[in-house]
Each structure stands twice: as C-alpha cells, then as structure tokens.
Amino acid sequence: MELGTVGCEDETPNTQIFYFVATKESEVKRGLFVQTKTKEGLLVGRIEEIIKTNRYFMQPETISNYETAINLHFPTDKWEFLLCKIYCLGILDGAVRKANYPVSPGEIVKIAEDKNLEKLFKFDKQGLKIGNLSGHNLEVKLNLNRLFQKHIAILALSGAGKSYATAVLIEELLNRKDTQGKAGVLIIDPHGEYSSFAYDENFSQNASLIKGKDIRIGLPHLPNYYYNLFLPNLSFVQERDLIKIVGELKKSEDVFGIKEIMQKIEESENIKQATKDVLLSNLYSLNSVRLFGYYDTPSIDSLIIPGQASILDISEITSEKKKQMIVAYFLRELFNKRVKRKIPPFIAFIEEAHNFAPERSSKKNFSKGIVEKIAREGRKFNGLLCLISQRPVHLSTTSLSQCNTHMYLRITNPYDLKHIGESSEGLTSELLKSITSLEVGEAVLVGEASSFPLFVKIREKIVGDIETNKSLEEECISYLEKKENRKKDAKDLMEQ
Numbered sequence: 001m002e003l004g005t006v007g008c009e010d011e012t013p014n015t016q017i018f019y020f021v022a023t024k025e026s027e028v029k030r031g032l033f034v035q036t037k038t039k040e041g042l043l044v045g046r047i048e049e050i051i052k053t054n055r056y057f058m059q060p061e062t063i064s065n066y067e068t069a070i071n072l073h074f075p076t077d078k079w080e081f082l083l084c085k086i087y088c089l090g091i092l093d094g095a096v097r098k099a100n101y102p103v104s105p106g107e108i109v110k111i112a113e114d115k116n117l118e119k120l121f122k123f124d125k126q127g128l129k130i131g132n133l134s135g136h137n138l139e140v141k142l143n144l145n146r147l148f149q150k151h152i153a154i155l156a157l158s159g160a161g162k163s164y165a166t167a168v169l170i171e172e173l174l175n176r177k178d179t180q181g182k183a184g185v186l187i188i189d190p191h192g193e194y195s196s197f198a199y200d201e202n203f204s205q206n207a208s209l210i211k212g213k214d215i216r217i218g219l220p221h222l223p224n225y226y227y228n229l230f231l232p233n234l235s236f237v238q239e240r241d242l243i244k245i246v247g248e249l250k251k252s253e254d255v256f257g258i259k260e261i262m263q264k265i266e267e268s269e270n271i272k273q274a275t276k277d278v279l280l281s282n283l284y285s286l287n288s289v290r291l292f293g294y295y296d297t298p299s300i301d302s303l304i305i306p307g308q309a310s311i312l313d314i315s316e317i318t319s320e321k322k323k324q325m326i327v328a329y330f331l332r333e334l335f336n337k338r339v340k341r342k343i344p345p346f347i348a349f350i351e352e353a354h355n356f357a358p359e360r361s362s363k364k365n366f367s368k369g370i371v372e373k374i375a376r377e378g379r380k381f382n383g384l385l386c387l388i389s390q391r392p393v394h395l396s397t398t399s400l401s402q403c404n405t406h407m408y409l410r411i412t413n414p415y416d417l418k419h420i421g422e423s424s425e426g427l428t429s430e431l432l433k434s435i436t437s438l439e440v441g442e443a444v445l446v447g448e449a450s451s452f453p454l455f456v457k458i459r460e461k462i463v464g465d466i467e468t469n470k471s472l473e474e475e476c477i478s479y480l481e482k483k484e485n486r487k488k489d490a491k492d493l494m495e496q
C-alpha cells in the first residue's frame, strides 16, 4: 500500500532520517514500518513522528490579519497535509545493513511487507507468539534463545499491562513442545495474580500453586550461610556459637526446629549468658516469622520441572522480611542446584522486583544479593530472570543492567524515563517519547530479542482472569456478602 512521497525537509533525506508527505487516504501511524527503494536496495524505516502542517498558518501575521475568518477567504483545509519523519533501520539485503546513501526525494513510500518485516526482526516460526506488530497484521514470534539470551525486564507504570504480558509469556513457555525445548518456570507472585494458571483447565496440568502459609524452610539441612543472612545483627562470636550448636544438633538429631536450637543454647555450659541472651532473642524473633520447619515445603527439586510453572503465591504474607526470606532461600538453592546441573534450566519471574532487589533500602534486604548474583552469573548456567517492576528507578541497577531485553509498556514518570533512557542502549529520545503514549497492552521491546525496537500489541491471554482485579464497588459488595455469610454460618452452628 502506497503511503506517500519522499520530500526535502530539514537537511533530509540523509542516511538516517527522511520525511515523506502522506497521501490523503493513507492511514499513517507512529511506529508503523515503511519501505522505499534506494540505489542500494530496499530501505526499511519506522515512522518516528507525524507532523501536521498547513502553509496558510505558517505566518502569524496572516493569521492575525484574518483572525478567525481565514478559512472564509482561503481553502485552508485543502492545504493541510501530514509530514512523516522516518528513522531508517537499514537496507534489506539478506541481512540488514546500514544505508550508505539516502533515499531520493520523490521516491514512493509504501507500508513494509510482512515478509520483509519477518526478515528484519528475525522472527522465528517456532518462537513465542506474544502478539501482533503494532499497526501491522503480523504475528510477533520471538526466538526463545534470543529472548532469554540473558535476563528480561518488564517495566511500566501500574495498570499498563505488565502482569498481563507476563502471563502471555508464561503461556507460551508452558505450551512449548518437548522438541522445542522447555524450561522450568518459577513465579514469585506477591499479588496472587498467577494462581489462575493452577485453576485454568488449559494450564492446571502444567502449574502448581504453593500458598504462602504452606511455605517452609527446612532447618535440619539449612546451610550455615543462611544464619548469617537472616540474623545480620549477630557478632562474629555469637554467630560462631550458634553455628556450633546447630552443628551438634545436625549430628545428633534427624529433625529439629528453632525451638530445639533455643533449648540447646539454654542448656549449653560453654556459651556465656550475655551471648545466650542475644542468641535467644534473635532466634525468638526468627521463630515468630513462622517460616522454618523440619523440611522444605515445597522441595527444591519439585519446584523446577520442564514445561511446568510453580507459583509461589505470597500475597497473604504481610511481612516484607518473610517474603524476602522466601525469595532469598528458594532462588539461592535453585541457583546452586542449577550450577551443579541438578535441576533443569529455569526462568524465574519476579513480580514487584524492586522490593526483592531494591537499588537502595533503609533496612537489610535478604533477597537482593541472590537476585543480583543470578543477574550477573545466571546466564552461564541457564538460570534466568524476568524482573517485573513499576518503579525502575528503585530497581537495583546491577540487576537491571544485566537484563539485555527490556519490555516497556506505558511509563510517564520522568524519573523512570530518565533512568531507563540511561540503562537501555537502544532507546532514542523519540522512542522514549512513544513510551509515554503507549496504550494499555501495547509494549516496546528493545534489546537482544529483537534487532530493532519492536512495538507489539500484546495478544489476548488464554488463562482465565484473576479475582484480584475486582473493582472497588465489587470488592466492597463481596466483603459485606462474605461477612453476612460468616454471621449466618455461626448462627446456624449455634442452633444445631
């Protein structure tokens, strides 16, 4: 479809930018891909900006002379036209290469053909179908290896569609055939949004849901490292005495919990009373977290199974400390097992990643260390992360900089925009501007997964909707209904 004709404007056409005047009928849109002929071959570019212009209104004096009656004297509407600014992506010549010569003025600009776009973006027929290329009727199929060549970050403001896009990605991972290669999926779910995978008839076979209240860290096999991590206020001597007691218990008992450690400390004749007091008060507060038990639930080995998702639903846990401990423990143990190739390759999706790996934090954050470690070293072992956050400014820069594919949905906060502009090489100032005006469910993919910034309309997800998305009205009504039902149940019980 012809869109318009190349014109001369603002020192263009040059090898990077050209403008074309759109025909009246053409439906040009920012982000649309176009093609035109040059003497080097077929040039493909993207509409970066659309400018409306009308020479009747170029001179302020003319407008002033005729005031609001200008269109009674001249056919002004006939002189209005659209000027499209094109950013040249390259010449399609087998591979894509940079243009050495500009397009000629007068050349016809057409909408880019699908087969050329497939070549440009190196889409993979076997890839993850996350949606359609915005403005085009072309399925975006991302190659798994390129998408997870390293880690991914999905960033946007609240309500822009991060969790929706993440659910689509997870659906694609779970629907892969054995011959296409399947990774295990772990979902850290602080809002209980992904539990629908476990209830949906299309996915329940491939998803297991672990509720926060059932999660336990087994003490008898807990490596000493965690005593140092979870009890950061202990001195060297206090920690040494604690580890000694735990070591003795490990030798003599098959199972033991915090209470047994406390009892052994109280009975010990080798530990000073002052040390005992500190250890007991620290262990008392660790016990109050209600996370430690005789064995791991879920077991580390059961968490990662090829083509299966394990959802850690920590939505009903209010303690930030407890949530971080869960993430710290399970991620570290998974990473260690993956390094030894004892579990299959995995992708860990971490919602609200800024809470688990914050850039700055006033209190000790238990999970930041392991998230950063996997971000730095995980790729070598195919232990991969997908970090999801609505506040990129607050997300650890060490982790963010290791994500070499970024998916942006709508972001408007200027601090976040500045931050992502600095942390993502492929983002031009025009692209940053487009991020502010994306619609819900529309994403820009930048980085390794796509040769060029890719505007995607995320497809509809298959998995059923999640209860947490109730409106305020619905939530208030259902709260009252539940309260009434509880009252009625209690009354019925009394009358029995």
Ligand SMILES: Nc1ncnc2c1ncn2[C@@H]1O[C@H](COP(=O)(O)OP(=O)(O)OP(=O)(O)O)[C@@H](O)[C@H]1O
Pocket: 156, 157, 158, 159, 160, 161, 162, 163, 164, 165, 390, 440, 441, 442, 457, 458, 459, 460, 469
């Ligand atoms: N691709 C899409 N297609 C259709 N609807 C969508 C799409 N993306 C998002 N939505 C709608 O927008 C709502 C908000 O999306 P979502 O929950 O994914 O936002 P979010 O970015 O995760 O927000 P938060 O930061 O609050 O978690 C969804 O409930 C859904 O109704």
Ligand SMILES: [Mg+2]
Pocket: 162, 163, 164
């Ligand atoms: Mg969300």
